[in-house]
Amino acid sequence: MEGRITNIQRFSVHDGPGIRTVVFLKGCTLRCRWCCNPEAMLPQPVLMFNPQLCIGCGACISVCPTGASGTEKHIGVERKKCTGCGSCAEVCYAEAKYKRDRFLAAEELMEEVRKDLSFYQRTGGGITFSGGEALLQKEFVAEVLRLCKAEGIGTAVETCGNVPWENFEAVLDSMDLYLYDIKSTDTEKHKVYTGAGCERIMENCRRLREAGKQVIIRVPVIPEFNFDRESLTGILRFAETINIEEINFLPYHRYAENKYRYLGMEYWNPGVERLDKGQVEECLREIETSVRLKVDG
Numbered sequence: 001m002e003g004r005i006t007n008i009q010r011f012s013v014h015d016g017p018g019i020r021t022v023v024f025l026k027g028c029t030l031r032c033r034w035c036c037n038p039e040a041m042l043p044q045p046v047l048m049f050n051p052q053l054c055i056g057c058g059a060c061i062s063v064c065p066t067g068a069s070g071t072e073k074h075i076g077v078e079r080k081k082c083t084g085c086g087s088c089a090e091v092c093y094a095e096a097k098y099k100r101d102r103f104l105a106a107e108e109l110m111e112e113v114r115k116d117l118s119f120y121q122r123t124g125g126g127i128t129f130s131g132g133e134a135l136l137q138k139e140f141v142a143e144v145l146r147l148c149k150a151e152g153i154g155t156a157v158e159t160c161g162n163v164p165w166e167n168f169e170a171v172l173d174s175m176d177l178y179l180y181d182i183k184s185t186d187t188e189k190h191k192v193y194t195g196a197g198c199e200r201i202m203e204n205c206r207r208l209r210e211a212g213k214q215v216i217i218r219v220p221v222i223p224e225f226n227f228d229r230e231s232l233t234g235i236l237r238f239a240e241t242i243n244i245e246e247i248n249f250l251p252y253h254r255y256a257e258n259k260y261r262y263l264g265m266e267y268w269n270p271g272v273e274r275l276d277k278g279q280v281e282e283c284l285r286e287i288e289t290s291v292r293l294k295v296d297g
């Protein structure tokens with residue numbers, strides 16, 4: 001069994017306790033307009049192209065099997081023809097064309113994860129699965145979890161929750177912590193901005209808590225979507241009903257804007273400004289709750 005992975009990020013301190021290795025898996029059941037990992041959201045292999053690095057050598061044209069690499073006068077990627085095979089990236093000396101997708105067996109991934117074993121032991125860290133939606137690849141994640149548990153490595157997942165409950169069951173015994181996104185409790189709005197309603201997401205979260213699992217709710221705070229007191233209060237009230245102790249708010253950022261260009265995708269709304277920590281704290285001010293609230297940034 002191999003996992004489809006876009007990136008492995010070592011020494012992360014934002015995705016669970018201690019120092020962590022974050023593994024980004026491909027494919028997602030949502031299409032959040034603001035998603036900061038579009039290359040992971042897409043299940044298929046994708047080529048990225050940064051025209052600013054291109055030196056116009058033309059090497060990518062002759063190796064492309066589908067004629068998607070453009071012409072000498074106009075180097076590019078014709079997305080309709082491109083299969084994401086990566087032949088052009090292999091010959092691109094300037095690294096203007098590149099691919100992040102990798103297929104790794106569980107044991108191969110463990111070789112990367114073990115490199116930081118001593119840091120996990122010293123800081124209470126471990127592995128965090130992210131993506132995309134990591135739980136779509138439940139068999140692979142379950143296999144890696146078994147290996148981690150056998151070696152005493154801590155485990156966590158960042159999940160959007162929009163998968164069948166069976167996908168949670170597959171990992172339930174060996175996942176230490178769920179960093180669980182509740183983006184909105186308004187299902188119609190959720191559907192418009194992410195492509196799916198939020199009933200199943202909230203139900204799965206409730207079931208995790210009933211199973212006694214440790215859950216931290218995370219909320220990306222997005223202008224036009226949920227950056228208002230009513231929306232955030234709705235999420236807080238839901239969290240209270242299932243005895244959540246902590247919510248992390250993630251102010252909207254636009255770090256991914258260039259990646260959209262490199263993938264030939266449109267960025268959802270270039271006019272929407274990023275938020276800072278203070279703006280989110282101000283929006284949360286005077287909301288009474290027993291839940292511990294943390295704003296990143």
Ligand SMILES: C[S@@+](CC[C@H](N)C(=O)[O-])C[C@H]1O[C@@H](n2cnc3c(N)ncnc32)[C@H](O)[C@@H]1O
Binds near residue numbers: 034131158218221251
């Ligand atoms: C890329 S997601 C991957 C995990 C999972 N798919 C999810 O949505 O929870 C990781 C985290 O980044 C957050 N996120 C995504 N795009 C963001 C953006 N533009 N600004 C702030 N947070 C963002 C998500 O809400 C989630 O908490």
Ligand code: SF4
Binds near residue numbers: 087
């Ligand atoms: S990834 Fe493959 S199909 Fe796409 S442009 Fe490169 S060589 Fe052509």
Ligand code: SF4
Binds near residue numbers: 056061091093
């Ligand atoms: S191989 Fe790379 S640098 Fe050369 S033309 Fe193609 S994209 Fe540009």
Ligand code: SF4
Binds near residue numbers: 029034040
């Ligand atoms: S659920 Fe997560 S990975 Fe999927 S589109 Fe939304 S932010 Fe991106």
